Amino acid sequence: MLGSQILKMPTFIFQGGRKANLSVLRVILAEMRKNYKQFFFTYYSLFWVLILPFGNGLLYYFMYLPFTKDYIKFEWLGRGLNVDIIGFTLIGQLAYTFFLSTLIAAAIFDREREQGTFEIMLLSPANRLAILLGNTFGASIRYLWLMIGTIAIFAFSFNVGILINDFLAVFLSLLLSFLALLAFGLSLAAFSIHSRRGGLIAIACQEPVAYVSGLVVPQNALPQTLAQAGYLIPLTIGLIALRLCLLGGVLLQDIQLLLASLLVMIVVYVVLAHFLIKIAEKSAKAKGTLALF
Amino acid sequence: MEDIVCKDLTRVYESSRRKRIFGEKIVRSVTAVDHLNLKVEEGELFGLLGPNGAGKTTTVKMLCTLLLPTSGYAAVRGLDVVKNANQVRRIVNMVAGGERMIYYRLTGRENLEYFAELYDVPKQKIKSRVNNLLELVGLYDRADDEVEKYSKGMKQRLQIARGLVNDPQVLFLDEPTIGLDVDIAKDIRQFIRKRLVDKQGKTVLLTTHYMAEAEEICDRVGFLFKGKLVALGTPSELSRMLGKFTTLELIVQGVTDQAVKGLNTFKDIEVVAVENVEYMEASAFKIVLHVTSDELTPQTVTHFERFGAKVVSLNVRKPNLEDAYIHLSRRQES
Amino acid sequence: MWHFLRVAKSTAKASLISQWRFFRWGGMGLRLFPPLLNLGVAWALYNTLFKGETSLDFVMATNSSDYFSFVLVGSIFYVYIVSSLFGLGRAMFWERAQGTIEALFLSPMNYVAYMIGMAAASFITSTVDVLLLFFLGNVLGFRAQHIDVLLLIVGIFLMLLALFGLGLIVNAITLTFRDRVNTANTLMTVLLVFSGIVCPIAIMPEWAQIVSKTVPFTYGLDILRTALLYKSDIANILASIMNITLLASLYVIIGIMLLKRIEKNSRKKALLTVL
Numbered sequence: 001m002l003g004s005q006i007l008k009m010p011t012f013i014f015q016g017g018r019k020a021n022l023s024v025l026r027v028i029l030a031e032m033r034k035n036y037k038q039f040f041f042t043y044y045s046l047f048w049v050l051i052l053p054f055g056n057g058l059l060y061y062f063m064y065l066p067f068t069k070d071y072i073k074f075e076w077l078g079r080g081l082n083v084d085i086i087g088f089t090l091i092g093q094l095a096y097t098f099f100l101s102t103l104i105a106a107a108i109f110d111r112e113r114e115q116g117t118f119e120i121m122l123l124s125p126a127n128r129l130a131i132l133l134g135n136t137f138g139a140s141i142r143y144l145w146l147m148i149g150t151i152a153i154f155a156f157s158f159n160v161g162i163l164i165n166d167f168l169a170v171f172l173s174l175l176l177s178f179l180a181l182l183a184f185g186l187s188l189a190a191f192s193i194h195s196r197r198g199g200l201i202a203i204a205c206q207e208p209v210a211y212v213s214g215l216v217v218p219q220n221a222l223p224q225t226l227a228q229a230g231y232l233i234p235l236t237i238g239l240i241a242l243r244l245c246l247l248g249g250v251l252l253q254d255i256q257l258l259l260a261s262l263l264v265m266i267v268v269y270v271v272l273a274h275f276l277i278k279i280a281e282k283s284a285k286a287k288g289t290l291a292l293f
Numbered sequence: 294m295e296d297i298v299c300k301d302l303t304r305v306y307e308s309s310r311r312k313r314i315f316g317e318k319i320v321r322s323v324t325a326v327d328h329l330n331l332k333v334e335e336g337e338l339f340g341l342l343g344p345n346g347a348g349k350t351t352t353v354k355m356l357c358t359l360l361l362p363t364s365g366y367a368a369v370r371g372l373d374v375v376k377n378a379n380q381v382r383r384i385v386n387m388v389a390g391g392e393r394m395i396y397y398r399l400t401g402r403e404n405l406e407y408f409a410e411l412y413d414v415p416k417q418k419i420k421s422r423v424n425n426l427l428e429l430v431g432l433y434d435r436a437d438d439e440v441e442k443y444s445k446g447m448k449q450r451l452q453i454a455r456g457l458v459n460d461p462q463v464l465f466l467d468e469p470t471i472g473l474d475v476d477i478a479k480d481i482r483q484f485i486r487k488r489l490v491d492k493q494g495k496t497v498l499l500t501t502h503y504m505a506e507a508e509e510i511c512d513r514v515g516f517l518f519k520g521k522l523v524a525l526g527t528p529s530e531l532s533r534m535l536g537k538f539t540t541l542e543l544i545v546q547g548v549t550d551q552a553v554k555g556l557n558t559f560k561d562i563e564v565v566a567v568e569n570v571e572y573m574e575a576s577a578f579k580i581v582l583h584v585t586s587d588e589l590t591p592q593t594v595t596h597f598e599r600f601g602a603k604v605v606s607l608n609v610r611k612p613n614l615e616d617a618y619i620h621l622s623r624r625q626e627s
Numbered sequence: 628m629w630h631f632l633r634v635a636k637s638t639a640k641a642s643l644i645s646q647w648r649f650f651r652w653g654g655m656g657l658r659l660f661p662p663l664l665n666l667g668v669a670w671a672l673y674n675t676l677f678k679g680e681t682s683l684d685f686v687m688a689t690n691s692s693d694y695f696s697f698v699l700v701g702s703i704f705y706v707y708i709v710s711s712l713f714g715l716g717r718a719m720f721w722e723r724a725q726g727t728i729e730a731l732f733l734s735p736m737n738y739v740a741y742m743i744g745m746a747a748a749s750f751i752t753s754t755v756d757v758l759l760l761f762f763l764g765n766v767l768g769f770r771a772q773h774i775d776v777l778l779l780i781v782g783i784f785l786m787l788l789a790l791f792g793l794g795l796i797v798n799a800i801t802l803t804f805r806d807r808v809n810t811a812n813t814l815m816t817v818l819l820v821f822s823g824i825v826c827p828i829a830i831m832p833e834w835a836q837i838v839s840k841t842v843p844f845t846y847g848l849d850i851l852r853t854a855l856l857y858k859s860d861i862a863n864i865l866a867s868i869m870n871i872t873l874l875a876s877l878y879v880i881i882g883i884m885l886l887k888r889i890e891k892n893s894r895k896k897a898l899l900t901v902l
Binding site for chain 3: 306307357358359360361379380382383385386387389391392393394395396397398399403406407408410411412413416439455459
Binding site for chain 1: 677680816
């Protein structure tokens with residue numbers, strides 16, 4: 001039953017047919033434009049948010065200074081690598097910045113609810129998943145330039161020890177990490193519909209996720225329970241894959257398991273988002289409210 | 294004594310934007326209030342009327358020190374609103390329409406107690422005053438519920454209580470009944486007139502664009518149009534400005550565009566409004582006209598019959614404030 | 628004078644009630660997560676990754692190898708920084724967002740009294756968080772070498788004064804630039820980096836040390852760590868006390884000036900209700 005529902009998903013989600021797909025694209029683009037105009041409208045905010053990821057990156061680098069200035073030991077599946085701290089921190093910060101952008105979509109729905117435009121959005125015939133995707137994607141695109149800025153500032157300020165032996169591995173790691181984080185953000189945004197404090201809950205996830213994902217400290221240094229919990233989050237898997245192929249020079253075959261995990265996560269989180277939306281709509285029809293708690 | 298005085302009071306808003314990044318800056322100026330001269334006597338209920346954007350709210354905000362005038366002078370009870378702003382704040386208060394200016398997460402009682410502290414109400418008086426205000430606005434039983442759970446009408450009543458917490462001598466009411474049910478709006482109007490003005494002798498400046506509201510309770514009204522005061526007087530004086538007009542309200546069935554346009558050929562007939570209505574479960578039109586003489590009344594009926602329409606109802610009345618307002622607005626626009 | 632105190636007291640009370648009703652216990656979680664992250668990372672780095680071995684530079688800078696205790700004291704203060712930036716720093720922004728700012732500006736209240744009230748509310752909620760953090764820190768391995776109570780009180784007072792000034796300045800920025808979250812978020816990170824919360828100033832790169840010297844919290848943390856962790860030369864501490872007093876006073880004066888200016892500008896340019 002679940003399997004057949006999943007198989008029907010692409011048609012079901014996007015209503016099938018070229019015409020329906022075009023209208024979904026229109027909704028996505030409209031949400032992205034609105035997202036940009038409403039929440040990213042001043043030069044002032046551009047200035048501040050450029051400093052933020054750099055500041056975070058520096059913070060994590062400074063946390064290592066009381067111990068060492070050069071390398072740390074990074075383990076994966078019994079294999080240990082000495083990786084450059086700056087590179088370790090920089091990659092962590094970039095992936096985390098992107099992850100934060102996906103959280104913003106959930107927070108955006110809180111603001112839409114405050115303004116009274118949220119219910120209006122869902123009253124329209126626009127595809128629900130497309131609305132969520134447009135918001136999540138819009139927020140992500142906005143943060144893309146932050147990531148570029150962070151790379152530029154770090155590269156200017158420090159010598160970053162990059163070691164790449166397989167560019168295909170890097171490309172696939174980047175692409176699948178990006179998509180998996182997007183899917184995760186989508187499901188968080190879908191979850192946030194169910195609560196009037198959904199955005200707050202999503203924002204509250206920042207620090208716990210930062211910790212268990214190995215953003216600052218490698219997974220091998222975390223308490224075991226927390227490290228295992230971290231593997232449920234795409235950020236963790238993405239960080240391991242990116243660090244291995246950007247700093248450790250590993251090849252594609254060495255990270256196949258990681259890439260496969262990211263692929264599975266993409267499917268799982270998109271399906272989860274779809275079901276969360278359905279539950280919300282069912283609740284709305286039965287009780288007259290989208291919020292379940 | 295004049296409680297409110299405005300002399301050449303002016304407020305200009307400036308806004309700027311760029312069409313593109315690093316493009317030329319485009320500055321736009323709007324004169325919201327234009328050399329306003331106005332006096333409101335002590336104990337008077339003064340109505341400030343006008344369409345959206347006329348400058349009513351801007352005037353009120355300047356008088357209660359929320360906005361600085363661009364030029365001119367305004368005083369409340371002899372205190373300059375610019376130079377003596379803090380003293381003015383002690384003796385005035387403002388109630389705005391809508392659901393703002395109260396804290397949703399506090400209860401009704403907590404809201405009033407907080408504002409009482411801000412207004413430096415003597416500590417020993419706060420409890421009794423808050424209880425009295427809650428009784429006055431009919432919220433005593435819900436005083437300890439969070440404002441979040443109040444209905445729109447209740448929030449508005451709480452706002453009125455907040456506006457009275459410092460027992461102001463001068464009260465500004467900016468569209469206080471907007472969006473409220475008819476019966477609640479009526480209660481609030483009667484409360485303002487009978488309790489605040491007649492019994493307590495407060496000076497009240499009320500802004501509204503419900504003509505009937507102003508006509509019902511105001512001692513005097515002023516019409517603001519694009520920042521200028523275009524008329525001033527009692528409601529009956531202003532209605533009598535159209536003295537030479539009589540208002541006809543006709544309900545006509547089977548009327549055509551041609552028939553209505555044909556009325557323009559009559560020199561002394563002004564078509565005020567045409568709207569769809571239902572009469573005896575059939576579709577009809579209500580047509581409101583201003584005519585200069587009573588002789589035109591039968592001529593109007595004949596005109597419609599000539600076009601095959603049937604006049605099923607006719608009401609002849611003297612012009613009211615709404616008529617005066619519409620007439621003035623059209624004159625200003627032309 | 629009495630009116631001033633009444634405004635401060637009633638504002639603190641109203642703020643505490645509103646916060647509790649909106650956030651309930653979740654608010655504590657939200658506030659504690661950032662310092663808990665620092666603590667968690669410090670614990671993992673010190674105990675698991677580097678197995679208790681800090682660098683010689685760290686030992687020379689702090690006369691101790693206990694990195695976890697070093698970070699705990701910093702994290703405790705970080706709690707106050709976060710509440711100052713997000714609580715006090717966005718106080719008037721939230722009033723505007725809620726639609727209550729006009730009601731405040733209508734009244735004859737003193738704005739500094741209002742901000743003191745908001746600061747007091749932030750301080751009370753933060754102190755509860757700090758006590759929890761302190762308890763958790765003790766469970767995870769915090770060891771106070773000795774406690775100099777008088778120095779601790781002086782240090783906390785001066786830090787709070789500096790935070791009050793910072794909160795006033797951030798409040799002016801968020802109100803003027805209509806900035807919901809960027810200023811507070813970014814300053815929080817910058818202060819975390821340059822105040823010496825996670826790393827002694829002496830072992831940071833030179834350019835970072837220069838920046839740190841302009842941050843009053845650097846000196847405040849020095850006082851707190853001396854009070855709780857290790858003895859220091861009396862001349863050094865006096866210098867830190869003087870530096871933080873000067874900087875804190877400067878922040879407060881600038882903050883009050885900005886507050887008066889934005890109040891006037893809001894009325895002049897009709898920006899009071901513009902979000």
